[in-house]
Amino acid sequence: MSTVNLAVVYYSATGTVDAMARYAAEAAEKAGAEVRLRQVARQVTGGERATSEAQAAHAENALDTPAATADDVVWADAVLFGSPTRYGNIAGQLKTFLDSLGPQWGQGLLADKVYAGFTASQTAHGGQETTLLALYNTIHHFGGIIVAPGYTDPLKFVDGNPYGVSHVTGANNDIPLGDADIDALRHLASRVVTVAEKLKN
Numbered sequence: 001m002s003t004v005n006l007a008v009v010y011y012s013a014t015g016t017v018d019a020m021a022r023y024a025a026e027a028a029e030k031a032g033a034e035v036r037l038r039q040v041a042r043q044v045t046g047g048e049r050a051t052s053e054a055q056a057a058h059a060e061n062a063l064d065t066p067a068a069t070a071d072d073v074v075w076a077d078a079v080l081f082g083s084p085t086r087y088g089n090i091a092g093q094l095k096t097f098l099d100s101l102g103p104q105w106g107q108g109l110l111a112d113k114v115y116a117g118f119t120a121s122q123t124a125h126g127g128q129e130t131t132l133l134a135l136y137n138t139i140h141h142f143g144g145i146i147v148a149p150g151y152t153d154p155l156k157f158v159d160g161n162p163y164g165v166s167h168v169t170g171a172n173n174d175i176p177l178g179d180a181d182i183d184a185l186r187h188l189a190s191r192v193v194t195v196a197e198k199l200k201n
């Protein structure tokens with residue numbers, strides 16, 4: 001059975017999505033995948049700042065993460081995309097990266113892969129689901145296979161997002177990931193690897 005190549009491609013301004021990406025990457029590796037952890041243009045916008053030590057540390061870590069390239073997506077059998085919620089949508093930085101994949105899309109190189117997403121927002125009803133669905137608009141154009149977590153494990157009734165994984169950072173943008181988030185990220189990553197494995201083999 002050949003190994004699944006999985007790319008975790010994310011944007012994070014204040015470290016939350018960065019932390020989520022690292023948990024997902026670790027879980028995918030544990031599930032047997034070869035993993036590339038990649039970030040798209042890191043840029044702290046005026047409206048954001050790291051408001052906790054943990055976020056600041058993750059933001060620092062992110063400086064070591066290689067920049068995502070088109071090859072990372074072409075190489076992958078499965079891609080997990082992560083983005084902060086921006087006005088109920090994915091961040092422009094991730095969208096710009098997705099838009100840069102036109103040539104690969106044109107050659108059909110983005111189709112038939114497994115995709116899923118994760119996000120963070122300040123508020124519980126601030127657009128996490130719409131962000132994930134907005135991400136998945138692009139995946140439909142890729143001809144990708146969206147592997148939503150649904151409620152395929154009892155833990156999904158705890159984190160409560162069948163579209164992907166999402167975390168609420170709170171009014172001060174400083175609530176760290178909890179067990180429910182981490183469990184959900186691990187579940188998503190291993191589910192994506194399992195489905196990609198079945199497709200590949």
Ligand SMILES: Cc1cc2nc3c(=O)[nH]c(=O)nc-3n(C[C@H](O)[C@H](O)[C@H](O)COP(=O)(O)O)c2cc1C
Nearest residue numbers: 012013014015016017047087088120121122123126
């Ligand atoms: C321009 C902008 C738009 C945002 N839009 C939303 C939003 O629609 N809903 C929400 O709850 N939070 C919103 N936020 C807060 C971010 O989603 C939150 O800070 C983010 O999840 C932190 O992720 P990060 O630490 O990985 O950057 C917004 C922040 C900025 C700067």
